[in-house]
Amino acid sequence: MNNSSLWIILQRMRMPFTVIVITYAIAMVGLLIIPGVDDQGNTYHLSIFDAFYFISYTATTIGFGETPYPFTYAQKMWVSASIYLTVLGWFYGIGTLVSLLQDKLFLREIAQAKFIRSVKNIKEDFVIILGYNETTSEIIRKMIDSNMRVVVVEKDQQRIDYLHLEGFIPHVPGLVADVHIANSLEYAGIKSIHCKGIISLFESNLLNMRVTLASRILNPHIKIAVRSSTDIETSNLLDAGASIVENPLQIISYQIKMALNSPSLFKLENWLYNIDTLDCKTFSIPKEKIMICGFGRLGKSLYNIFLENGIEPVVIEIDMDVVTEAIAKGIDNVVCGNAEDRVLLEKLRIEEMKLIIVATNNDTTNLSIVSTIRSVNRNALVIARENELSDFSIFSAAKIDHIFLPSEILIHKTTNAIINPLSDKLIRLLQSKDEQWGQQLLSRLIKTINVNPITFELNINKTEAVELYHYLSKSDNSIKLNEIRKSRRDRQQYNNVIPLLITRCEEDILLPSFECELKMGDRILFACDENSKDDIEYIVNNVYEFHYIITGEERNYLNKFISRS
Amino acid sequence: MNLDKVIAGFFIILAMTLNFGFFYGDALDINMHSKYELFAAIIVNIIATVLKLGDKTQMGSVLIATSLVADLQLIAAATIWTIYGVNGVIEPELFGVIISLSGGALLANITSVILYIGDTLKSKR
Numbered sequence: 001m002n003n004s005s006l007w008i009i010l011q012r013m014r015m016p017f018t019v020i021v022i023t024y025a026i027a028m029v030g031l032l033i034i035p036g037v038d039d040q041g042n043t044y045h046l047s048i049f050d051a052f053y054f055i056s057y058t059a060t061t062i063g064f065g066e067t068p069y070p071f072t073y074a075q076k077m078w079v080s081a082s083i084y085l086t087v088l089g090w091f092y093g094i095g096t097l098v099s100l101l102q103d104k105l106f107l108r109e110i111a112q113a114k115f116i117r118s119v120k121n122i123k124e125d126f127v128i129i130l131g132y133n134e135t136t137s138e139i140i141r142k143m144i145d146s147n148m149r150v151v152v153v154e155k156d157q158q159r160i161d162y163l164h165l166e167g168f169i170p171h172v173p174g175l176v177a178d179v180h181i182a183n184s185l186e187y188a189g190i191k192s193i194h195c196k197g198i199i200s201l202f203e204s205n206l207l208n209m210r211v212t213l214a215s216r217i218l219n220p221h222i223k224i225a226v227r228s229s230t231d232i233e234t235s236n237l238l239d240a241g242a243s244i245v246e247n248p249l250q251i252i253s254y255q256i257k258m259a260l261n262s263p264s265l266f267k268l269e270n271w272l273y274n275i276d277t278l279d280c281k282t283f284s285i286p287k288e289k290i291m292i293c294g295f296g297r298l299g300k301s302l303y304n305i306f307l308e309n310g311i312e313p314v315v316i317e318i319d320m321d322v323v324t325e326a327i328a329k330g331i332d333n334v335v336c337g338n339a340e341d342r343v344l345l346e347k348l349r350i351e352e353m354k355l356i357i358v359a360t361n362n363d364t365t366n367l368s369i370v371s372t373i374r375s376v377n378r379n380a381l382v383i384a385r386e387n388e389l390s391d392f393s394i395f396s397a398a399k400i401d402h403i404f405l406p407s408e409i410l411i412h413k414t415t416n417a418i419i420n421p422l423s424d425k426l427i428r429l430l431q432s433k434d435e436q437w438g439q440q441l442l443s444r445l446i447k448t449i450n451v452n453p454i455t456f457e458l459n460i461n462k463t464e465a466v467e468l469y470h471y472l473s474k475s476d477n478s479i480k481l482n483e484i485r486k487s488r489r490d491r492q493q494y495n496n497v498i499p500l501l502i503t504r505c506e507e508d509i510l511l512p513s514f515e516c517e518l519k520m521g522d523r524i525l526f527a528c529d530e531n532s533k534d535d536i537e538y539i540v541n542n543v544y545e546f547h548y549i550i551t552g553e554e555r556n557y558l559n560k561f562i563s564r565s
Numbered sequence: 566m567n568l569d570k571v572i573a574g575f576f577i578i579l580a581m582t583l584n585f586g587f588f589y590g591d592a593l594d595i596n597m598h599s600k601y602e603l604f605a606a607i608i609v610n611i612i613a614t615v616l617k618l619g620d621k622t623q624m625g626s627v628l629i630a631t632s633l634v635a636d637l638q639l640i641a642a643a644t645i646w647t648i649y650g651v652n653g654v655i656e657p658e659l660f661g662v663i664i665s666l667s668g669g670a671l672l673a674n675i676t677s678v679i680l681y682i683g684d685t686l687k688s689k690r
Contacts, residue, residue: 004621007619007621008619009619010618010619011618011619011620012619013615013618013619014615014616014618014619017615017618018612018615018616021608021611021612021615022612024608025608028604032601032604047647048600048601048604048643048647049643049647
């Protein structure tokens with residue numbers, strides 16, 4: 001029990017304790033004063049200890065009888081009065097203690113102390129997640145899968161109960177606290193050397209901003225992942241010190257842009273996010289007859305992307321204000337109306353449309369629009385936005401070609417950025433590449449490895465690549481990337497490995513050649529299969545494997561000894 | 566005026582005075598020391614201890630420590646008296662032990678009162 005909960009007990013128990021002592025004293029004094037008669041008929045007075053003994057067993061309702069001699073009537077009368085007095089005193093004391101144990105403040109103190117202790121006991125890397133909901137629970141699952149411990153801070157007691165019911169292994173400690181209070185971040189261990197990052201995906205921008213500022217001040221070294229909803233917010237958050245800022249709607253429009261211009265880059269990105277394999281069928285976006293339902297933030301940015309590519313989509317928006325604003329800006333093919341209205345859709349010649357994007361921020365509306373559209377036009381490509389993760393089963397059952405799930409994007413992006421920083425970097429570098437480049441990489445990956453290669457990061461440092469690090473730390477040694485992709489079985493053979501990225505001292509080498517020389521402190525991102533990953537890890541860490549790969553001979557101390565003598 | 570302070574001060578000082586009343590007199594003369602006074606001193610000391618519970622400050626901790634010392638010594642004295650004074654007679658050397666124990670408790674009580682007064686003087690309200 002933490003000190004403060006003990007203090008709460010003591011402070012609250014002052015009154016009951018005093019009452020018990022006073023009732024005892026009164027009852028004892030009475031017994032001392034009233035004379036008794038012993039078995040020979042002599043008058044006697046109870047000793048102090050006799051009185052204490054008698055009251056102790058009477059007050060606690062144990063009742064051993066009248067000692068040392070049967071009482072006189074005067075004594076009995078006093079005892080009957082004092083029984084009520086002392087028993088009431090006891091019950092008052094016990095009652096206070098019981099109600100104290102149910103006291104909310106007290107329970108919270110205990111829960112908090114327990115939380116702080118379990119955070120202190122985490123001796124591995126962990127991240128702090130603020131808010132517990134479907135999105136973050138998915139993030140927790142992914143973090144735990146990649147051996148990262150998690151700590152949760154949530155305002156709502158009920159949600160914390162859900163977290164405990166979920167029963168994550170290893171245990172995920174949860175604290176009921178408001179993140180507005182900087183203390184709660186400290187309790188969650190933000191100052192710990194094991195804390196690697198903090199994730200704050202609140203809807204409220206103000207809250208995200210506050211968390212960013214507070215976290216940056218409390219610990220300058222951790223990664224801060226936050227969500228934002230506009231470009232201005234994004235740049236503000238970056239200025240405040242956030243390391244990863246995610247704007248799900250912007251990511252969606254960016255994906256549409258990629259799908260429009262370079263489908264293979266889109267495939268690569270999905271693969272890096274672990275959403276899909278490399279050979280999945282992505283939709284190809286038609287270049288005409290496009291309709292967007294809903295002209296909110298997502299609708300607007302999608303419209304602009306299509307416009308940049310020389311396509312002018314038809315837009316339906318229900319809110320008159322938004323429509324007038326759009327027309328004022330010179331966007332003239334915005335129609336005001338309800339997209340669920342069949343007559344209106346037919347007037348807009350829905351049956352000729354090739355791509356329909358349903359992008360309102362209400363899942364029920366989106367589903368209803370989709371079903372109306374499907375009843376008129378069966379062939380168009382329908383892309384819908386799904387806001388709530390829990391609606392997934394309904395959305396996947398509806399006849400939708402592609403579902404945009406902002407929360408899912410958040411999940412993948414956050415976990416990637418924290419667990420695999422290199423693959424996150426690679427995704428950013430991809431954005432500047434063109435379709436042809438993507439096509440080449442895609443076919444190379446599929447040809448050398450398989451349709452779903454795994455990615456893995458290697459840091460050339462003392463802990464992750466012991467042998468390689470020792471070898472490189474000797475001055476005249478150098479080693480090429482080619483060496484570590486050799487097979488452990490036969491060094492003439494190569495494993496199925498493609499190095500995707502090397503970062504060294506802020507310099508990024510995209511798709512390094514195998515002739516590239518390795519340096520200490522390099523971080524390398526590989527795409528490979530399980531077997532090759534094992535091989536690489538063995539080679540860079542195991543002295544015998546490393547020796548074989550470099551020289552082609554088995555390392556043997558005995559041989560060396562014999563040849564010397 | 567704070568009623569809590571009045572009550573706490575009352576018991577703390579009463580604990581000391583009762584303790585002194587018991588202690589005062591010839592250490593070997595059983596007639597000069599009333600067992601009822603010892604009883605009262607123990608009760609008041611326990612109440613004073615309880616009233617000091619739950620104070621997290623530095624001063625509160627020292628106050629409660631002095632009270633616990635006084636309780637311990639007085640209860641030890643009463644225990645010796647109860648066990649060896651069953652027949653109403655008690656050997657002089659044992660009675661000396663009882664009185665010296667209560668003397669120790671008196672010192673603790675005096676410390677407690679001094680601290681309490683010091684704390685009160687320091688307070689601006």
